[in-house]
Amino acid sequence: MPAMIGPSHYIYVCTRLRARKAKLIPRDEYIRMLNMGLPEITRLIQETTYKREIDELSTSFSGIDLIEVSLSWNLAKEYQTILKILPRPLQHLTSSYLRRWDIQNVLTILRGKDQGLPAGRIKEVLVPAGELDRALQDRLLMEDTSAKIVEMLKGWRLYPVLSREFAEAEESGRFARLENELYKKFYADVVADARAVRGGRAFIDYVQLEIDIRNLQSLFRLRAAGEKGDLREFMIPGGSVSVEELQRLSAIEDLDEFIDAMKTQVTERPLLALLDDLKQQGSLKGRSLQETEIVLTRIKLAQMERMSKAHPFSIWPILAYLELKKYEVFKLRTITRGKEANLSPECIRSYLVM
Amino acid sequence: MVGPETAVMTVEMIEASQLGTQAISAAIAISLTGLSTAIAEYGIGSAALGAAAENRDLFGMGLVLTAIPETIVIFGLIVALLILF
Numbered sequence: 537m538p539a540m541i542g543p544s545h546y547i548y549v550c551t552r553l554r555a556r557k558a559k560l561i562p563r564d565e566y567i568r569m570l571n572m573g574l575p576e577i578t579r580l581i582q583e584t585t586y587k588r589e590i591d592e593l594s595t596s597f598s599g600i601d602l603i604e605v606s607l608s609w610n611l612a613k614e615y616q617t618i619l620k621i622l623p624r625p626l627q628h629l630t631s632s633y634l635r636r637w638d639i640q641n642v643l644t645i646l647r648g649k650d651q652g653l654p655a656g657r658i659k660e661v662l663v664p665a666g667e668l669d670r671a672l673q674d675r676l677l678m679e680d681t682s683a684k685i686v687e688m689l690k691g692w693r694l695y696p697v698l699s700r701e702f703a704e705a706e707e708s709g710r711f712a713r714l715e716n717e718l719y720k721k722f723y724a725d726v727v728a729d730a731r732a733v734r735g736g737r738a739f740i741d742y743v744q745l746e747i748d749i750r751n752l753q754s755l756f757r758l759r760a761a762g763e764k765g766d767l768r769e770f771m772i773p774g775g776s777v778s779v780e781e782l783q784r785l786s787a788i789e790d791l792d793e794f795i796d797a798m799k800t801q802v803t804e805r806p807l808l809a810l811l812d813d814l815k816q817q818g819s820l821k822g823r824s825l826q827e828t829e830i831v832l833t834r835i836k837l838a839q840m841e842r843m844s845k846a847h848p849f850s851i852w853p854i855l856a857y858l859e860l861k862k863y864e865v866f867k868l869r870t871i872t873r874g875k876e877a878n879l880s881p882e883c884i885r886s887y888l889v890m
Numbered sequence: 891m892v893g894p895e896t897a898v899m900t901v902e903m904i905e906a907s908q909l910g911t912q913a914i915s916a917a918i919a920i921s922l923t924g925l926s927t928a929i930a931e932y933g934i935g936s937a938a939l940g941a942a943a944e945n946r947d948l949f950g951m952g953l954v955l956t957a958i959p960e961t962i963v964i965f966g967l968i969v970a971l972l973i974l975f
Binding site: 544559 | 932933935936937938939940941943944945948
């Protein structure tokens, strides 16, 4: 599209994404889907924006696999379309946001290969939304061994971390540490990139919010697992609360007390609002880990929505849409997979971020 | 040193000066309202285009909304005409 001068491009893009957001599947539809059978859900999904992908892929896939691949392809295509219409500074920030998918895809391929899954099965769950495009992913899938896959990723910006941690991961068969290290480097790179761009402040605020949420999720997970020792290696630096402080806070036994202690540490409004919301949800003591995580995600999305209204022509409406679209795909995937596994509607609903 | 004869203004000079002031006032009225309209339409137009790109049904509504700030420049035009005539 022709280059626009001044903020008009921001106004154009943010309004466009607002209009796209209005087209996302509403909450009531998910509730209806919970009471439907798999063929009906497939038909319903086919009537929405996923129609083109389902039609395109129906010759190669069928049933639940068709839905799964169509959802992934649609998500990737949507991300790439949005990247094309964004003004340059926002394009730069958004593409660095989308690079997280590379980590997910690489780890999916490595884990899949490690477990001896066929390339077709692995490909179904890949989302080619980052820098590593579909052609490269196909080439990676063709490789027989994980070592060769790592070797092929030499040009990737996270390759130094991957090559450093891969040997240990392969030996132990556990990719958790590799994943942690990749994400730590990813977030450090994203913040460094945002600092170099004019107007990157709003994006850094978002990244901080996300790091804080991730650290909180990790803390809740570690608490649930009864982990008490040094938790610093599981935490991502760069959030509004330092890793050392998180380590100190993790020693507090009572969850409400823990939130109060955390509130004294943070100065950023989004996180304070988030902690307030978290407390207003009632005591977290009775909640399962999964429920707590869903609450955290819901609060994050609500916070993003609030920020996108406060800064209507910034990166916030774009990120809010990208996140909501991602969760739409997650929800549809959860419902279809849950239905296929004959789970009850209540059980499936407990996994949905609504 | 300016002599007293140079400070005297004739009726013709006063009339010409009034006409000049009127013309400048009319120009200010039309140009400022024109600029304001442009600024308003710039934002509304971009947003309308964005909305219409996603949903063609919104094109008509966008066009109407984009044209609404034209009223500002029409007010300016009326004021300018009243000043001049």
